[in-house]
Amino acid sequence: MDLYLDLKVMVNTLPESKRSHLANKEVQNLVATIDKGTGSGCGGHGDGGSCIVWLMGHSLGASLALDVGRAMMAEKGYNLPTFLFNPPQVSLAPAIDVLLPTKKARRSIHAASSFLKARMGKVLKPHKERMEKLFEQLSPWAPELYVHERDLICKGYISYFEQREQVKERFRGVGKSAMALSYRDMLFAAFGKEKERPHLLPTARL
Numbered sequence: 001m002d003l004y005l006d007l008k009v010m011v012n013t014l015p016e017s018k019r020s021h022l023a024n025k026e027v028q029n030l031v032a033t034i035d036k037g038t039g040s041g042c043g044g045h046g047d048g049g050s051c052i053v054w055l056m057g058h059s060l061g062a063s064l065a066l067d068v069g070r071a072m073m074a075e076k077g078y079n080l081p082t083f084l085f086n087p088p089q090v091s092l093a094p095a096i097d098v099l100l101p102t103k104k105a106r107r108s109i110h111a112a113s114s115f116l117k118a119r120m121g122k123v124l125k126p127h128k129e130r131m132e133k134l135f136e137q138l139s140p141w142a143p144e145l146y147v148h149e150r151d152l153i154c155k156g157y158i159s160y161f162e163q164r165e166q167v168k169e170r171f172r173g174v175g176k177s178a179m180a181l182s183y184r185d186m187l188f189a190a191f192g193k194e195k196e197r198p199h200l201l202p203t204a205r206l
Helices: 002-010 018-038 060-076 093-099 103-123 125-138 155-170 172-178 183-190
Strands: 055-058 082-085 144-146
Touching: 002 060, 018 060, 055 060, 060 082, 060 125, 103 125, 103 155, 103 172, 103 183, 125 183, 155 172
Parallel strands: 055 082, 082 144
Antiparallel strands: none
C-alpha cells in the first residue's frame, strides 16, 4: 500500500487517494470539535502558534501532512503548525546540480526557466490567477521542513526556495510571478485539468 502511495506522490495524485481524504476528514473533524468545545482551536487566518493540533510526518507521512495542512489552510482557514521530515519532492534539481556543477550556470538556467514560466503564465492566465489566489490563502501558513542537501528525495525543496529567492533578488516581478507556477501544472491546465504541485508554497521554514 505504501509503495502504491509513493507512486501517487511521484505523479502528484496523492490528494486524490483514499488515505489522504481520510486524513483530511479526521483532522478537520478534530479541529472543528476543539473549536466548538473550547473556542481555543485553530480557526482564523492568524498565527498558528497557539493551535493545539499539530501536523507531523516523515517521508510519505510528510507528504500526507503537507496535503492536509494545505487543505486546512486554503479551504478552512485553519493554520496548523506543521513539521515535515524528509518530505518527498519530485524534481529535476538533483540532475541539474550534477549536469551544471557551477553556481553561475545553475543560476542562469533557473533565471531563464522563471522567465519562461512567467511568459507561459500570461498565456494561461486563468491558471496563473488561480495559483496567485491559492498563494494568498496559504500565505499565513509556514510549515517547517526538515531536509538535507544530500537527500535526493527531498532536496528539491531546497532548490525551489533557493532558486525563488535568487530570481526575486535579480528580477523581482518575474520571480514573484513564476514562484507559483510549475511546468507540469501548466501542462495540465492547457488540457483543462487544474492541479498544483505540493511544493509550491508561499512560505516555509527549512
